[in-house]
Amino acid sequence: MDLQLTIHTTHFGFDYDIELHSWHKKLCAYRVFAAKPKELLEGGLGLGLNFITQFSSGAEWLAQIPKQYLAVTMAFPEHQYQLLWLAANSEQAAQLLLIRPLILVLICEHYPIDNAKALALSHLGQRDILNKLGYDNAKATLKFIDKLSLKFERDIEVKYLKKLLDKTMCRYKVFKHHHTINYATISLDNRYPFLTCTKLGHAIANDKNIKRGPLRACLADTIALGLALGINEPAKRIGQLSTLDELERLHQQWIDIRNATRLSESRPVDADTPYPQLISSEPNFVAIDNYDALLREGMDQKHCIAVYHNRIVAGHYCAFKMEHPQRVTIGVKVNKRIGMLELDQISGIRNAMATNETRELVYAWFARVKKTYMQRFNHEPELRA
Numbered sequence: 001m002d003l004q005l006t007i008h009t010t011h012f013g014f015d016y017d018i019e020l021h022s023w024h025k026k027l028c029a030y031r032v033f034a035a036k037p038k039e040l041l042e043g044g045l046g047l048g049l050n051f052i053t054q055f056s057s058g059a060e061w062l063a064q065i066p067k068q069y070l071a072v073t074m075a076f077p078e079h080q081y082q083l084l085w086l087a088a089n090s091e092q093a094a095q096l097l098l099i100r101p102l103i104l105v106l107i108c109e110h111y112p113i114d115n116a117k118a119l120a121l122s123h124l125g126q127r128d129i130l131n132k133l134g135y136d137n138a139k140a141t142l143k144f145i146d147k148l149s150l151k152f153e154r155d156i157e158v159k160y161l162k163k164l165l166d167k168t169m170c171r172y173k174v175f176k177h178h179h180t181i182n183y184a185t186i187s188l189d190n191r192y193p194f195l196t197c198t199k200l201g202h203a204i205a206n207d208k209n210i211k212r213g214p215l216r217a218c219l220a221d222t223i224a225l226g227l228a229l230g231i232n233e234p235a236k237r238i239g240q241l242s243t244l245d246e247l248e249r250l251h252q253q254w255i256d257i258r259n260a261t262r263l264s265e266s267r268p269v270d271a272d273t274p275y276p277q278l279i280s281s282e283p284n285f286v287a288i289d290n291y292d293a294l295l296r297e298g299m300d301q302k303h304c305i306a307v308y309h310n311r312i313v314a315g316h317y318c319a320f321k322m323e324h325p326q327r328v329t330i331g332v333k334v335n336k337r338i339g340m341l342e343l344d345q346i347s348g349i350r351n352a353m354a355t356n357e358t359r360e361l362v363y364a365w366f367a368r369v370k371k372t373y374m375q376r377f378n379h380e381p382e383l384r385a
Helices: 050-054 058-063 067-073 077-089 091-099 101-110 115-122 126-133 139-147 156-165 171-175 183-191 199-206 212-228 234-239 244-264 291-301 305-313 356-379
Strands: 005-007 017-020 029-032 317-322 328-335 340-347
Touching: 050 058, 067 077, 067 091, 077 091, 077 101, 077 115, 091 101, 091 115, 101 115, 101 126, 101 156, 115 126, 126 139, 139 156, 139 171, 156 171, 156 183, 171 183, 183 199, 199 234, 199 244, 212 234, 212 244, 234 244, 244 291, 244 305, 291 305, 291 317, 291 328, 305 317, 305 328, 317 356, 328 356, 340 356
Parallel strands: none
Antiparallel strands: 005 017, 017 029, 317 328, 328 340
8 A cells, every 4th residue: 555645845935746556556755846847856855754743644754664774774763765765676775775775875975966866876785885985895894894882873873984994094093992982982083093902991882971062172172281381292192191180189289380380480571460340240241351360360250261361361252260159260352343242151160061050141141242232233333343
């Protein structure tokens, strides 16, 4: 029985509706126009099939697709229809979907609007498919794919994997000693490749309770501090650490050295220049208005806000301190050319993440000051100087 389903895409501004045929009719789909013959849909839909249940007979239409195929493809909504179409039209593609779905996803990534070419490619051997797509096709590639423990909850996961599998770099080979490879592992490798296969890298990837935002801030801050202090190869120094506690201690050590150095060095020539008052202070949002106050803020909060001195003097940045309900430093970027403000950071002690309550208060404050600043920008030409 051919259970058809019509998706009324004309309601969303398209000049056609989409007609979907049943699994038993190989999931053929057509663009149906009002004034001309319908056309075969040559590729994917570009969205998942969950929304189909809102249509009459939608749940029934989905129910005739084998459950195991639906379960696997749910993780790839952008390619779900095309993956199912391949499985419906090829036993070999159907087996590949269940055994190594990522390879079929890579085919859809390459041919999102050409089902015929995607189908032809799916009939090749797995290593031949990888080779045709520009990925390394060694046996080690398949072993790497089998180690993946990804849920594909983020679009970026497939992008990371495509970079790792690219035959010109074969970056995936650095994971050959890993038993399993999760999102934290590949994400860390993409941003901080020097940590891959280190004790610290393993500690970060395997810590399920770690807060990624503060971790990224800590790593970036530590590298910037090392460079500012003239440390030889700060990334290599970080890569020699074994635990997150060691990273935090090194970070704090370099902050202390940086702040002590600033205090002992001769003051900048513009150290006594008052900071531009682009945003007025409020009782709980106090503007940091000079170099010495900025230094104290960095020492009190154990972070390196002092590196923003030159940008603040130039009117490209503003720094504030907030006492309640949490002690945080707030940084705001200033685009003097177009009068735009951007909330850059809300940092607790040692760059700790702000609580939800604190963030909500800061967001409300920032919405007010941004509106006020834009009004001033439009009426006070000196703000553009």
